[in-house]
Amino acid sequence: MATIQHDVPGINLDWLNVDTDQGMEIETGRKGLTLETINQLTYGVDDRDEARQRQWAPRGAAADPRSPSNSVQHLNKADVWTESAMLLYEEALQRQWSSARDIPWDTIEELPPDLEHAMCTLCTFLTQVEFIAGDVPGRFMEQIHPEFFESQLFLGTQLMDEARHLDVFRKRTLINGGGMSGAGLGAVQLLGSDDFTEMTALLHLVGEGFVQTLFRMGELISQNEAEKRMFRLSAQDESRHLAFGVTHLKYTVETEPWRKEELHHILDMQEALLTQSQQTSLTTNPLTGEALAILSGGGIEHLDEGYNMVMLMRRKQFIEYAHRLEVIGLDRHDRFAPEVLSLLGEDN
Amino acid sequence: MELSTMTKVRAKKAGWSEDLIERIEASAATDQQVENLARGELSEAKISGWLEFMENHPDNPFSSAPFNIFKTPAEIGLKATPGPDGLRLRDINIGSYGVVPDQWALPNDAPRGTESTGQIMAAGYSIFDKAEVWSENAVDLYEDAIKDRWIPATELDWENGLAELPEEMERSVGQICTIYSNNGLVEQKIIGRWLEEISYGFHEVKLFLATQVYDAGRKVEVLRKRALINGGGLGQAPLGQIYRGWYQGLTFTDMIIALDVVYKSYEVTLFESASEWAQTDVERDIFALIAKDSRRHLDYGIAHLDWYTRYKPEADKRLNIQFLRAEAAMVQEMRLSTTEREALIVLLAGGVENLQAGVDKLKTLRQRQYDSYMENLASINFDRPAAHPGLVGQIKDPLEGGIVAVRAVAQN
Numbered sequence: 001m002a003t004i005q006h007d008v009p010g011i012n013l014d015w016l017n018v019d020t021d022q023g024m025e026i027e028t029g030r031k032g033l034t035l036e037t038i039n040q041l042t043y044g045v046d047d048r049d050e051a052r053q054r055q056w057a058p059r060g061a062a063a064d065p066r067s068p069s070n071s072v073q074h075l076n077k078a079d080v081w082t083e084s085a086m087l088l089y090e091e092a093l094q095r096q097w098s099s100a101r102d103i104p105w106d107t108i109e110e111l112p113p114d115l116e117h118a119m120c121t122l123c124t125f126l127t128q129v130e131f132i133a134g135d136v137p138g139r140f141m142e143q144i145h146p147e148f149f150e151s152q153l154f155l156g157t158q159l160m161d162e163a164r165h166l167d168v169f170r171k172r173t174l175i176n177g178g179g180m181s182g183a184g185l186g187a188v189q190l191l192g193s194d195d196f197t198e199m200t201a202l203l204h205l206v207g208e209g210f211v212q213t214l215f216r217m218g219e220l221i222s223q224n225e226a227e228k229r230m231f232r233l234s235a236q237d238e239s240r241h242l243a244f245g246v247t248h249l250k251y252t253v254e255t256e257p258w259r260k261e262e263l264h265h266i267l268d269m270q271e272a273l274l275t276q277s278q279q280t281s282l283t284t285n286p287l288t289g290e291a292l293a294i295l296s297g298g299g300i301e302h303l304d305e306g307y308n309m310v311m312l313m314r315r316k317q318f319i320e321y322a323h324r325l326e327v328i329g330l331d332r333h334d335r336f337a338p339e340v341l342s343l344l345g346e347d348n
Numbered sequence: 349m350e351l352s353t354m355t356k357v358r359a360k361k362a363g364w365s366e367d368l369i370e371r372i373e374a375s376a377a378t379d380q381q382v383e384n385l386a387r388g389e390l391s392e393a394k395i396s397g398w399l400e401f402m403e404n405h406p407d408n409p410f411s412s413a414p415f416n417i418f419k420t421p422a423e424i425g426l427k428a429t430p431g432p433d434g435l436r437l438r439d440i441n442i443g444s445y446g447v448v449p450d451q452w453a454l455p456n457d458a459p460r461g462t463e464s465t466g467q468i469m470a471a472g473y474s475i476f477d478k479a480e481v482w483s484e485n486a487v488d489l490y491e492d493a494i495k496d497r498w499i500p501a502t503e504l505d506w507e508n509g510l511a512e513l514p515e516e517m518e519r520s521v522g523q524i525c526t527i528y529s530n531n532g533l534v535e536q537k538i539i540g541r542w543l544e545e546i547s548y549g550f551h552e553v554k555l556f557l558a559t560q561v562y563d564a565g566r567k568v569e570v571l572r573k574r575a576l577i578n579g580g581g582l583g584q585a586p587l588g589q590i591y592r593g594w595y596q597g598l599t600f601t602d603m604i605i606a607l608d609v610v611y612k613s614y615e616v617t618l619f620e621s622a623s624e625w626a627q628t629d630v631e632r633d634i635f636a637l638i639a640k641d642s643r644r645h646l647d648y649g650i651a652h653l654d655w656y657t658r659y660k661p662e663a664d665k666r667l668n669i670q671f672l673r674a675e676a677a678m679v680q681e682m683r684l685s686t687t688e689r690e691a692l693i694v695l696l697a698g699g700v701e702n703l704q705a706g707v708d709k710l711k712t713l714r715q716r717q718y719d720s721y722m723e724n725l726a727s728i729n730f731d732r733p734a735a736h737p738g739l740v741g742q743i744k745d746p747l748e749g750g751i752v753a754v755r756a757v758a759q760n
Contacts, residue, residue, distance in 0.1 A: 001515050008703045010747035013694075015584045015687045016519050022581040032501035035569065038576045057585035058530050058572065064685070067588045090501055093566070098494045100434035113388040113418075121417040127459050131551070132471075134558055138540035141561075146533055149568065156536050156565035159543075163558035164494070166551060167437060170459060171428070174440040179424035181417055182465030183458035191471055191544060290413045300390070301397020303410040 018062045035086035051075040051145040059147045073145040078255045082247040085150035088240050092157035097233050099168035107225040108176050118294040120178030125288045127169035129187035134162035136190050161237040201266050204245020212238035213317040221295035246324050253329040275339040283314040318343040352379050358386035384415035422462035436491045452476045452549030460549050473547040479660040483651035486556040489644045493559035500570035509630035510578050516700050523583035523691035525575035532567035538594045563641040587685035593677020606674035608649025613721035616642045625695035654728040679738030683749025710746045
């Protein structure tokens with residue numbers, strides 16, 4: 001644009017000619033105007049492995065040279081990136097739901113006390129731990145450089161999802177007379193994560209992965225349509241979180257293969273906890289394990305069937321976990337603890 | 349095994365027959381198991397079935413299940429009732445679950461209404477004082493945010509709601525979008541950083557803040573999309589001095605004053621005035637939607653301020669300096685980061701031919717922003733007679749500070 005002449009002192013319109021890309025050609029498709037659609041020209045992320053400036057500036061915009069730097073942000077893309085961030089963000093927006101209106105609470109009828117208390121025990125655990133999965137990403141959002149903002153936007157949707165999970169499981173404990181059980185050890189240990197990739201491994205891959213397996217088996221433990229919907233919708237959310245974690249770890253392994261041993265060590269430690277501490281897993285925690293057995297068996301009189309179902313759940317958690325490791329590119333068969341191999345049926 | 353007296357009392361209260369009790373005493377069941385089952389007031393049929401399980405599967409790990417699920421420290425027997433809008437968070441604030449103490453005592457993630465029954469692992473929460481975070485409306489704002497959700501990718505008329513604009517107008521729209529998209533990104537970061545400080549007793553506030561993070565992300569997304577779809581592109585990033593105002597808040601309330609009271613007052617008024625400067629239907633729709641989101645954040649900020657002034661000791665000694673710092677950051681941004689005001693001037697003027705008309709309209713807008721800010725404070729009887737003079741300065745001369753800023757950029 002030609003330099004604009006005007007007669008108002010104090011106005012400088014040089015910003016009209018700032019050197020940023022113009023003329024992006026966009027075709028919106030069935031999914032509308034998505035982040036992937038606008039991932040072009042210098043606004044795109046594909047051609048950069050490191051952030052190009054320290055200041056607060058949207059990717060592709062011209063930074064203000066006076067702008068304060070922010071020192072906590074990762075400048076290295078691999079530290080925070082996944083190729084699926086844009087897709088997962090858009091999917092999250094499409095799949096938001098309301099615990100107030102989208103769960104058919106009127107389908108909950110009076111249950112035998114063992115089933116009611118068991119469901120409320122499970123939901124107490126879930127309402128306790130779910131927002132830790134919100135607190136943790138909250139802290140790490142600050143570490144994401146604006147040039148990799150899509151990862152930050154995704155974590156914002158996870159925060160929203162976890163809020164909804166705290167909310168919906170709390171509502172279940174209080175709609176049918178059961179009330180809450182005592183609180184267990186919870187999940188605050190996740191707040192001790194110091195590195196973004198470590199956080200993803202512990203929270204998304206392990207924590208949410210194991211919970212997601214359970215939610216997907218919600219049909220086995222639900223007693224009415226409200227609970228089925230609750231677990232189904234929550235499972236849908238967890239799938240996105242898990243996908244973020246798996247694809248970030250895969251990206252890390254592919255672009256920074258020297259971090260493999262670091263990731264193996266993180267998982268060595270976490271698997272040891274899972275197999276040796278009862279508190280860390282839904283299926284082994286004394287309270288929730290018992291609750292799951294009662295729910296899946298159909299009552300205290302069917303704990304034999306319930307036990308079989310809990311063992312099936314536990315086995316399925318580890319089988320799915322092992323599969324995700326394959327997707328990531330981390331072969332852990334030589335490193336799995338004997339208890340894990342046993343659950344995978346590989347202890348011969 | 350003979351059941352203890354108390355367990356027998358519970359068993360009889362549960363309606364179990366003498367025959368059943370005898371059968372229990374003849375089984376491998378422990379007194380603890382039976383006491384807990386009796387607490388649950390399970391039917392005879394259930395207990396009989398359980399005894400059969402014990403007899404047939406003595407080696408099953410669950411044959412020694414203690415049934416602590418029936419031994420809860422929390423209140424039972426309450427049934428929340430959904431309202432016309434479904435089962436909202438306020439509807440489950442019943443009995444002891446709805447009691448929000450002035451000081452939260454638990455250091456871990458135990459939900460409000462119950463207690464930890466075993467070991468406690470303390471988190472690093474730093475906020476246990478209700479006055480530091482609370483607002484009476486957070487519980488409703490959370491549900492309203494979910495109810496009012498919208499999707500930029502598919503619910504805006506990107507195909508037909510835009511029009512080709514003169515280059516300076518398109519660049520000006522892009523400039524506004526660049527600034528406020530960036531603001532949203534930092535808004536997410538600062539709120540996200542504070543979430544893990546807030547203890548679990550105030551979950552309504554944490555849940556509301558999660559919606560603000562989500563809304564801010566949507567603002568980032570939609571404004572970036574608007575800047576890029578119509579040929580103009582992004583412009584110059586803002587200076588970001590305002591972010592220093594958000595970050596320099598060393599307490600949560602400090603930060604909320606800077607972000608959700610001072611900044612949001614100005615942001616909401618600007619967005620709500622978009623019909624005066626937006627150029628296409630898509631912009632009008634975008635700014636109407638993000639205005640609605642931002643107004644929830646402002647509503648929280650004002651309601652929290654209200655609570656804080658009522659219940660925080662020495663609030664009156666703290667607030668003036670907190671406000672002055674927040675207002676100073678706002679003023680510095682308005683004075684030194686000139687692209688926002690200049691883009692508005694071009695848009696309000698309808699082009700670059702008569703910029704003075706745009707300046708005059710910007711004065712009116714700045715007056716409205718200031719008045720809204722004052723009215724928001726007045727709505728809770730919060731008096732602010734000594735607001736930063738720079739705010740009024742921006743009304744008298746919306747170009748104040750501009751020359752200094754221009755010189756600084758030119759030298760760089």
